[in-house]
Amino acid sequence: MSAHENEEKMILDVNNLHASVEGSPILKGLNLSVKPGEVHAIMGPNGSGKSTFANVLAGREDYTVDSGSVSYSGLDLLDLDPEERACEGIFLAFQYPVSIPGISNAYFLRSALNAVRRYREESEVDAVDFLQLVREKMKLVGMDEKLLQRSVNDGFSGGEKKRNEILQMAVLDPKLAILDETDSGLDIDALRIVAEGVNALRGGDRAFIVVTHYQRLLDYIVPDHVHVLSEGQIVRSGDKTLAHELEREGYSWLESGHAREKTQEAS
Amino acid sequence: MSTETVDPWHAMLSQQVADSAGAHSSLDQRRQSASELFQQSGFPTRKHEEWRYTPLKSVAQGEYSALLPADGALPGDDELATTSDIRIVLINGRFRDDLSDLTALPDEVSIRGLAGMLAENPDSVIESIDRLIPSEDHPFQNLADVFLCDGLVIDAQGETDARIHIVHAQDGSAVSGSSHVSGLVRLSGGAKIEILEEFRSRGTTLANIRWGMEIGSGCEFSRQRVVRPGCDVLYHGTRVQVEGKAIFRDLIAGSGARLVRNEIHAILAGPEGHVDLLGGYVSNGDEIVDHHTVIEHAVEDCTSREIYRGVLGGGSRGAFTGMIHVHQDAQRTDAEQSNDAILLSRSAEMNTRPRLEIYADDVKCTHGATVGELDDESLFYLRSRGVGLEEARRMLVRAFTAEVFKDLENEALKEQFIEQLQEAMPAAGESGS
Numbered sequence: 295m296s297a298h299e300n301e302e303k304m305i306l307d308v309n310n311l312h313a314s315v316e317g318s319p320i321l322k323g324l325n326l327s328v329k330p331g332e333v334h335a336i337m338g339p340n341g342s343g344k345s346t347f348a349n350v351l352a353g354r355e356d357y358t359v360d361s362g363s364v365s366y367s368g369l370d371l372l373d374l375d376p377e378e379r380a381c382e383g384i385f386l387a388f389q390y391p392v393s394i395p396g397i398s399n400a401y402f403l404r405s406a407l408n409a410v411r412r413y414r415e416e417s418e419v420d421a422v423d424f425l426q427l428v429r430e431k432m433k434l435v436g437m438d439e440k441l442l443q444r445s446v447n448d449g450f451s452g453g454e455k456k457r458n459e460i461l462q463m464a465v466l467d468p469k470l471a472i473l474d475e476t477d478s479g480l481d482i483d484a485l486r487i488v489a490e491g492v493n494a495l496r497g498g499d500r501a502f503i504v505v506t507h508y509q510r511l512l513d514y515i516v517p518d519h520v521h522v523l524s525e526g527q528i529v530r531s532g533d534k535t536l537a538h539e540l541e542r543e544g545y546s547w548l549e550s551g552h553a554r555e556k557t558q559e560a561s
Numbered sequence: 562m563s564t565e566t567v568d569p570w571h572a573m574l575s576q577q578v579a580d581s582a583g584a585h586s587s588l589d590q591r592r593q594s595a596s597e598l599f600q601q602s603g604f605p606t607r608k609h610e611e612w613r614y615t616p617l618k619s620v621a622q623g624e625y626s627a628l629l630p631a632d633g634a635l636p637g638d639d640e641l642a643t644t645s646d647i648r649i650v651l652i653n654g655r656f657r658d659d660l661s662d663l664t665a666l667p668d669e670v671s672i673r674g675l676a677g678m679l680a681e682n683p684d685s686v687i688e689s690i691d692r693l694i695p696s697e698d699h700p701f702q703n704l705a706d707v708f709l710c711d712g713l714v715i716d717a718q719g720e721t722d723a724r725i726h727i728v729h730a731q732d733g734s735a736v737s738g739s740s741h742v743s744g745l746v747r748l749s750g751g752a753k754i755e756i757l758e759e760f761r762s763r764g765t766t767l768a769n770i771r772w773g774m775e776i777g778s779g780c781e782f783s784r785q786r787v788v789r790p791g792c793d794v795l796y797h798g799t800r801v802q803v804e805g806k807a808i809f810r811d812l813i814a815g816s817g818a819r820l821v822r823n824e825i826h827a828i829l830a831g832p833e834g835h836v837d838l839l840g841g842y843v844s845n846g847d848e849i850v851d852h853h854t855v856i857e858h859a860v861e862d863c864t865s866r867e868i869y870r871g872v873l874g875g876g877s878r879g880a881f882t883g884m885i886h887v888h889q890d891a892q893r894t895d896a897e898q899s900n901d902a903i904l905l906s907r908s909a910e911m912n913t914r915p916r917l918e919i920y921a922d923d924v925k926c927t928h929g930a931t932v933g934e935l936d937d938e939s940l941f942y943l944r945s946r947g948v949g950l951e952e953a954r955r956m957l958v959r960a961f962t963a964e965v966f967k968d969l970e971n972e973a974l975k976e977q978f979i980e981q982l983q984e985a986m987p988a989a990g991e992s993g994s
Contacts, residue, residue, distance in 0.1 A: 298783070317710055325650055352945050353944075354941055354945075355937075355941070356937075374854035375944065375950070376941060376944040376945050377945075377947050377948060377949050377950065377953075379945075380944070380946055381947045383620075386945050388942065388945075391940050391942070392936075392939050392941075393943040394756040394939050394943075394956075394957070394960055395960060395964065396959065396960030396961060396962075396963040396964050396967075397956055397957075397959070397960040397963075401945075402946075402956075405943075405952065405956065406943075406946035406947050406948055407947075409946075409947040409948045409949060409952065410946075410947040413947065445960075462946060466946065466947065534834070
């Protein structure tokens with residue numbers, strides 16, 4: 295695919311997406327288009343649907359898609375199982391990575407990598423090649439090699455968990471990476487290290503959707519586009535300066551805006 | 562209890578008592594009284610509290626009442642990755658000298674067939690049996706008393722470090738029936754013994770195996786038991802007395818047996834002793850796995866740990882009954898018990914009964930039990946990384962059971978145990994959910 299074609303083609307096209315959790319609507323007509331190589335930030339107050347959106351893209355079954363469409367690299371994304379989405383190049387960095395006692399990080403990562411490689415009809419990597427690859431990627435995120443033999447995220451600090459997410463991303467080499475509140479629970483040093491890892495993975499056709507409540511992550515991972523999500527819809531889009539504006543003004547303008555609408559409806 | 566279900570057993574018992582009478586007076590007496598107890602009580606029904614989750618109806622019916630023939634072949638199975646060079650084979654309850662290899666046995670350790678010892682020196686053997694396995698009204702103990710004829714006597718004295726592999730094989734390929742094995746273990750003088758006890762079976766068989774053990778001061782006894790797929794009915798009972806600073810460790814792994822009842826009664830009889838009981842299993846179909854443990858903290862400063870984990874599919878049923886009895890003098894007891902189960906289908910069932918009886922005041926006792934399904938969050942996490950649903954389920958089952966085996970030093974054996982359990986796991990579609 296040439297650079298010229300990339301400009302024309304979307305990697306992700308979300309069209310009027312409605313989704314609910316246990317019957318309550320969360321996403322209410324979300325539209326978003328992402329081109330290869332772009333970094334989009336999605337900001338918004340708590341409860342606006344940011345995490346729901348990230349998880350719907352990854353295929354979490356707790357969320358029901360009620361209507362709308364999501365096209366990913368020409369595929370109907372909503373028709374794919376979570377593992378198929380991953381194999382097609384979607385990666386979700388979890389806000390709360392799950393710990394799995396009894397499975398070593400190395401075993402987990404290699405199983406994932408080989409599952410993805412099998413899907414792509416590539417040969418599986420053996421233990422030696424895997425170790426070489428993973429060591430290289432661990433340097434990228436400044437992770438201690440000892441964590442490879444530990445159980446997945448078990449007893450990891452908040453920073454270690456998030457770094458582990460970025461390590462997985464680096465190993466699985468996705469086309470679209472979605473970071474769900476990757477900054478939450480991190481101190482500034484951990485945040486910087488995680489962001490550096492992400493930045494090292496930027497480039498080429500890889501696109502990012504960075505979901506965050508706070509602007510500070512975007513000081514490190516500078517986005518091409520910033521969107522504000524409120525009550526399940528994108529209500530404003532702009533460039534990186536929008537993030538700074540939000541930092542100054544907060545989200546209260548959204549609430550008062552909605553409050554006004556509601557008052558009007560009532561009268 | 563209805564008499565008609567016990568009938569075939571009654572006939573067998575009466576005949577056995579008559580046939581063996583006159584061999585040795587105290588043995589005769591023990592046989593006689595066990596027979597009488599069994600004639601009265603028979604096999605308990607599910608109304609009996611201690612047997613509520615172990616249905617013995619099929620055992621009570623005639624199929625198992627005959628004794629398995631003295632000769633039999635060793636059912637072929639892949640060999641376990643044992644590091645022991647001492648191998649003991651018992652087929653249909655008989656110690657098989659011809660199939661056992663004792664050449665590497667250190668001087669400090671002796672292993673002998675019980676039948677031979679009963680012939681040679683009955684007084685001392687019977688005295689040991691009476692001491693280490695006191696008579697009690699218990700269906701399988703009664704049967705073991707009545708049919709007492711062979712088994713093993715393992716003695717170790719002084720500093721030694723022996724690893725022993727014991728294969729209990731039941732060959733019911735020609736006729737169905739039962740076998741009854743009694744084993745004694747006596748360790749003293751700081752001896753360390755490790756036993757890998759393996760159960761194999763072919764055909765319709767009941768293996769009734771019991772052990773009486775005394776682990777002397779400062780001694781260490783470690784046992785790994787593995788129930789290989791294809792076993793039918795297995796009763797396994799252990800009564801162990803653990804002296805000061807001694808350690809008793811047990812681990813049982815298994816899958817693919819129709820009914821397993823595992824009983825351990827451990828008595829911490831000297832200060833600073835430790836008991837470690839671990840179990841991991843996968844069950845399917847209409848299999849039944851029942852772990853029944855009693856740990857008695859009789860004296861101060863002892864520790865115990867229990868971890869049992871089961872993965873149940875199909876219509877299988879699991880049970881765990883764990884009594885921790887802390888006697889009045891057992892101050893500074895530290896006892897830990899956990900029992901966790903994953904149900905893979907709606908018709909699988911787990912019953913867990915922790916029982917604590919604490920009469921000392923300075924005691925740390927923790928117990929926990931969980932019964933649940935595979936964790937959705939973890940499944941989604943694995944799937945979101947590209948791992949397919951079926952492989953993700955297997956990985957989680959592996960992780961769940963691996964916890965039981967994590968202290969096992971023999972990595973190859975550990976892998977075999979985990980592998981056996983993983984292979985026994987039903988696929989999502991066939992788990993009957």
